[in-house]
Amino acid sequence: MPSEEAHIFVPHPSVSKNAFVSSSTQYQQMYKKSLENPEEFWGEIARQFHWETPIDNNRFFRYNFDMTKGPIFTKWLDGATTNIAYNLLDRNVRNGHGDKVAYYWEGNHPDDYSRLTYKKLLEEVCRFANVLKSRGVQKGDRVAVYMPMILEAVITLLACARIGAVHSLVFAGFSSDSFAERILDCEARVLVTADGVWRGEKLLQLKNICDQAMIKCSKEGHNVETCIVVSHLERVTAPKGGVMSRQTNKTPMTDGRDIWWQDIVPQASTSCYPEWMQAEDPLFMLYTSGSTGKPKGVLHTTAGYLLYAATTFKYVFDYKPNDVYWCTADVGWITGHSYVVYGPLANAATSVLFEGTPFFPGNDRFWSVVDKYKVSQFYTAPTAIRSLMKFDDDLVARHNLSSLRVLGSVGEPINPEAWMWYYKLVGHEKCSIVDTFWQTETGGHVLTTLPGAQPMKPGAAGFPFFGVEPVLLDENGREIKGEGEGYLVFSKPWPGLMRTLYGNHDRYELTYFSKFPGYYCTGDGAKRDADGYLWVTGRVDDMLNVSGHLMSTAEVESVLTEHHGVAEAAVVAKPHPVKGECLYCFITLTETGIFDDQLLRELKTHIRERIGPFAQPDVIQNAPGLPKTRSGKIMRRILRKIAVNDRDVGDVSTLADSSVVELLFQTRPANA
Ligand code: WT7
Numbered sequence: 001m002p003s004e005e006a007h008i009f010v011p012h013p014s015v016s017k018n019a020f021v022s023s024s025t026q027y028q029q030m031y032k033k034s035l036e037n038p039e040e041f042w043g044e045i046a047r048q049f050h051w052e053t054p055i056d057n058n059r060f061f062r063y064n065f066d067m068t069k070g071p072i073f074t075k076w077l078d079g080a081t082t083n084i085a086y087n088l089l090d091r092n093v094r095n096g097h098g099d100k101v102a103y104y105w106e107g108n109h110p111d112d113y114s115r116l117t118y119k120k121l122l123e124e125v126c127r128f129a130n131v132l133k134s135r136g137v138q139k140g141d142r143v144a145v146y147m148p149m150i151l152e153a154v155i156t157l158l159a160c161a162r163i164g165a166v167h168s169l170v171f172a173g174f175s176s177d178s179f180a181e182r183i184l185d186c187e188a189r190v191l192v193t194a195d196g197v198w199r200g201e202k203l204l205q206l207k208n209i210c211d212q213a214m215i216k217c218s219k220e221g222h223n224v225e226t227c228i229v230v231s232h233l234e235r236v237t238a239p240k241g242g243v244m245s246r247q248t249n250k251t252p253m254t255d256g257r258d259i260w261w262q263d264i265v266p267q268a269s270t271s272c273y274p275e276w277m278q279a280e281d282p283l284f285m286l287y288t289s290g291s292t293g294k295p296k297g298v299l300h301t302t303a304g305y306l307l308y309a310a311t312t313f314k315y316v317f318d319y320k321p322n323d324v325y326w327c328t329a330d331v332g333w334i335t336g337h338s339y340v341v342y343g344p345l346a347n348a349a350t351s352v353l354f355e356g357t358p359f360f361p362g363n364d365r366f367w368s369v370v371d372k373y374k375v376s377q378f379y380t381a382p383t384a385i386r387s388l389m390k391f392d393d394d395l396v397a398r399h400n401l402s403s404l405r406v407l408g409s410v411g412e413p414i415n416p417e418a419w420m421w422y423y424k425l426v427g428h429e430k431c432s433i434v435d436t437f438w439q440t441e442t443g444g445h446v447l448t449t450l451p452g453a454q455p456m457k458p459g460a461a462g463f464p465f466f467g468v469e470p471v472l473l474d475e476n477g478r479e480i481k482g483e484g485e486g487y488l489v490f491s492k493p494w495p496g497l498m499r500t501l502y503g504n505h506d507r508y509e510l511t512y513f514s515k516f517p518g519y520y521c522t523g524d525g526a527k528r529d530a531d532g533y534l535w536v537t538g539r540v541d542d543m544l545n546v547s548g549h550l551m552s553t554a555e556v557e558s559v560l561t562e563h564h565g566v567a568e569a570a571v572v573a574k575p576h577p578v579k580g581e582c583l584y585c586f587i588t589l590t591e592t593g594i595f596d597d598q599l600l601r602e603l604k605t606h607i608r609e610r611i612g613p614f615a616q617p618d619v620i621q622n623a624p625g626l627p628k629t630r631s632g633k634i635m636r637r638i639l640r641k642i643a644v645n646d647r648d649v650g651d652v653s654t655l656a657d658s659s660v661v662e663l664l665f666q667t668r669p670a671n672a
Contacts, residue, residue, distance in 0.1 A: 008456070012430045015452050021450045022453065026453065027450055038467060045307055049087045049310075050083075051081065051082050052083070056077075059077075059078040060076070061076055062075045063075065063493050065492065065519060067509055071505070072513050074499055076303055076307070076495045081278055082279070083161070083274035083276055084302060084306050085161040086162070086274040088345035089122040089125060092345070092348045095348070097348045098118050101115050101350045102118050103116045103154065103352070104350070105151050106354045106356070106372075114151070121158075124270075125155050127266070127268040127269065135190055137190055140164065142165070142168050142186040143156075143165050143191075144169075144179075145170070146192070149331060149354060150230065150232060152261060154340075156192045157341055164275035168182065169284070172197070172204065172332060174612045175608065175612050177213075177609060178610070178611055179213040180213040180216035180217050182295060184220055186285060186297060186503075188224065190226045191210060193206050193230070194231075195230070195249060200359055207252065208252070214227065227257055227258045228264075229261060231260050231261065234246050234249070279301070282301055286298050289550050291511075291523075291543060296501045296504075296507065296511070298440050299498055299499055304443075308443050308494060308496025309343040309346060310343060313339060313343030313346065317379070318405070318452060319349050319377065323350070323405075324352065324373050325377040325379075326369070327340050327408075328358075329380075335379075335410055339379060343444070352369065363388065364395040366378075366380070366388065367396050371400050376405045377404075379408035380408070380410075382414040382418050382548070382580060383548050383580055385409070385414070393425060402428075406432050406434060407426060409434070423458070433456055435448060435460065437534075441498045442496060442497060442498075443496025445465050446465055447462060448462050448463070449461075465494070468494050470489070470490055470534060472527075473486050473489055473519070474486050485537065487515075487522075487524075488525060523539055523540060524536050524539055544572075545580055547579045547580060556571045556615060557569040563603055564593070565593030567589060568626060570586045570626050571584070571586075572586075572639045572640045576618065582617070583615065583619075584617070584618065585617045585621065586626060587621070604620075618671075619672045621672065625657065627664075635654075642665055643672070647665065
C-alpha cells in the first residue's frame with residue numbers, strides 16, 4: 001500500500017453528528033439522485049429561491065458536450081427569470097434575517113473593524129445600483145472593478161447583479177497593463193475602485209494604477225466614462241498609527257470622469273427594483289490565464305451559478321445558522337466570488353471579510369481573527385498554510401481556536417505535511433478538512449470530501465460533488481475505470497459550469513472540448529485509488545501555479561521577450577517550499593543583450609509591471625541555446641529537469657542539438 005493511503009482520518013463525531021450529510025451512505029444516495037434525476041435534485045433546491053417567472057420543467061436542463069454534434073452549450077432552468085441580488089438580500093430580509101450580520105469587516109490594522117447586517121447591505125446595494133443607473137449603466141453592460149477587500153466590493157458586485165450589469169472584477173494585484181487589457185476586452189465604460197489600501201505595511205495606490213490603465217485604454221480608442229472611487233485611506237489606520245487624509249494622499253481625480261463614492265452614494269435612494277434576468281443571462285465574467293497567453297474571460301450566468309454556489313457552500317462547509325464563516329481569498333479570484341460573496345449570502349450566512357495579510361501586525365493574525373469572531377469554518381490556501389508553518393507553533397497554540405469545525409483548502413494540491421499541520425495544530429484533530437478541487441471555469445467545488453460524511457486522506461481531493469461526473473481518460477481518450485491515473489475530465493455539466501468565454505465561443509470549444517469529444521477537459525491530471533478517492537496531480541498543460549495564482553508559461557515568456565536584450569525565453573515551473581511552484585526562466589540574449597544584474601533587475605520590474613508582483617521569477621538563467629526538437633518546439637520537460645538539477649532527463653534523441661542540455665546543467669545560476 002502506498003504510504004499516503006495508509007493515513008485515513010475519520011470525521012470527528014462532533015462534526016458528523018449534526019452534519020447535513022453525516023455518512024458515506026447518505027452521500028451516495030444523494031449523489032445517485034443528483035445524477036439520475038437532476039430535475040428533482042436541483043428542483044428541490046431551486047424552490048428555496050424566488051423565481052419571478054416559474055421554472056419550466058420541460059426546459060430544466062439541456063446541454064451538448066460533443067463538438068461533432070453541434071455547438072457546445074449548457075442551459076439550466078431556461079425560461080425562468082430571477083435576480084440574484086434579490087435572492088441574496090430581499091429574500092433573506094423577508095425571511096427574518098434583516099438584523100443578522102452578513103459581514104464582519106476586519107481591516108488591515110486590528111483597530112479597524114465594522115459590520116453590516118443583511119438589511120443594511122440591501123440598502124447600500126440599492127443605493128449603489130441607483131448610482132450606476134444614473135451613470136447610464138444598463139442591463140448587459142460590463143462594469144470593471146478593481147477593489148481591495150472592503151464592504152464596497154461586495155456592494156458593487158451585488159449592485160451590478162441587481163440591475164443586470166455584468167461585473168468584471170480584476171484582482172487588485174494585477175498591473176495596469178493587465179487591467180487595461182481586460183477593460184479593453186470587455187469594453188467596460190464604468191470602473192469602480194478605491195483610492196488605495198494598506199496590505200501589511202505596504203501601501204497600494206489603486207487609483208494610480210487605474211489611471212494608468214485608463215490612459216492605456218484611451219490610446220487604444222476606448223474611453224472609460226465614469227470612475228467611481230471609494231475614499232478608503234482616510235477612514236483606516238495606517239500601519240504605524242494615524243490616518244491619511246484625502247489632502248495628504250492627493251489621489252488624482254479627473255473632472256467629469258472621476259467621482260468619490262462618498263460624494264454620491266449616500267444621497268441615492270435605498271430602494272431599487274431588481275431587473276428580472278433570464279436564467280441564462282450573464283451574471284459576471286472573470287479572467288483566468290490561458291495557455292496561449294491571452295487571458296480568457298470566463299462567463300458565468302444567473303440561475304445555475306446561484307444554485308451551485310449556494311449548494312456547494314451549504315454542504316461543503318456544512319454551514320449552520322449560528323456559524324461564522326471565513327474565507328481568506330481575495331474577491332478578485334473565483335474563490336472570492338463564489339465563497340466570499342454569492343455562496344455565503346445565498347445561505348444567509350455570517351462571514352468575515354478580511355482586508356489584511358496573515359503577517360500583520362504579527363504572524364498570528366489569522367488565528368487571532370478566528371478567535372476574535374469565533375470562526376467555525378475557515379477556508380484558505382495551501383501556500384498560506386505553508387508560509388505560516390514556518391513560525392513557532394506557539395503562535396497558533398496561544399489562541400483559542402475551539403470554535404473551528406471545518407477547515408478548507410483550495411488552489412493547488414495540499415502536501416500531506418501541510419495537511420497534517422493544519423489538521424493537528426489548527427484543527428486539534430477535531431475539525432474536518434475539505435480539500436476542494438475546482439477552477440474559475442467550474443464556478444464552484446467539483447471534487448471534495450464532505451466534512452461529516454467521508455474519511456479524509458491528506459492530499460486527496462476525494463469525491464465528486466452532487467451532479468458532477470468525473471472521468472479519467474488515457475492519452476487516446478479511453479476511460480480508465482477503477483484504480484489508475486489519467487486526464488481529469490467531466491462527462492456532463494453541473495449548474496455552475498461556465499457557459500462560454502466572453503466574446504470567443506470558438507476558443508471555449510477549442511480549449512475545453514476539442515481534446516476529448518463529449519467531455520469538459522480540466523487541464524489537470526488525477527489518479528483514483530483503490531477506495532475511489534481522487535488525487536489531483538496538477539496541470540497537464542503549460543500552466544504554472546504560483547501561490548495558487550494560475551498563469552501560463554506563454555504569458556511570462558512573451559513579456560520577457562519584449563525586452564530588447566532578450567531574443568527568446570522559456571519558462572518552467574520549479575517546486576517551491578512555500579509557493580508550491582515558482583518561475584524558472586531561461587533566456588537567450590539578443591546580439592546587443594548583456595546578462596548582468598541590471599538586466600535581471602529590468603526583467604523583474606518589467607514582469608511586475610506587465611503582469612503583477614506575483615509573477616516575479618525566482619531564477620533567470622542565461623541560455624545561449626534552448627533544447628528544441630527539429631521542428632523547433634521547446635522541450636519544456638527537459639528544462640524542468642534542469643531547473644531541479646535532475647540529470648535523469650530521459651530521451652533526448654528528438655533534439656536538434658543535444659549538447660545544449662549539458663551546457664545548461666553546467667551553467668545553472670548560484671541561486672537556482
Ligand atoms: C487550478 C484552477 C479554484 C479556485 C482557485 C483556483 C488547481 C485548485 C485545487 C485542489 C489540486 C487544485 C488546479 C486547477 N487547483 N484547487 N484542491 N487540489 N489542485 O482557481 O485559478 O481557476 O485555478 O488550480 O490545477 O485547474 P484557478
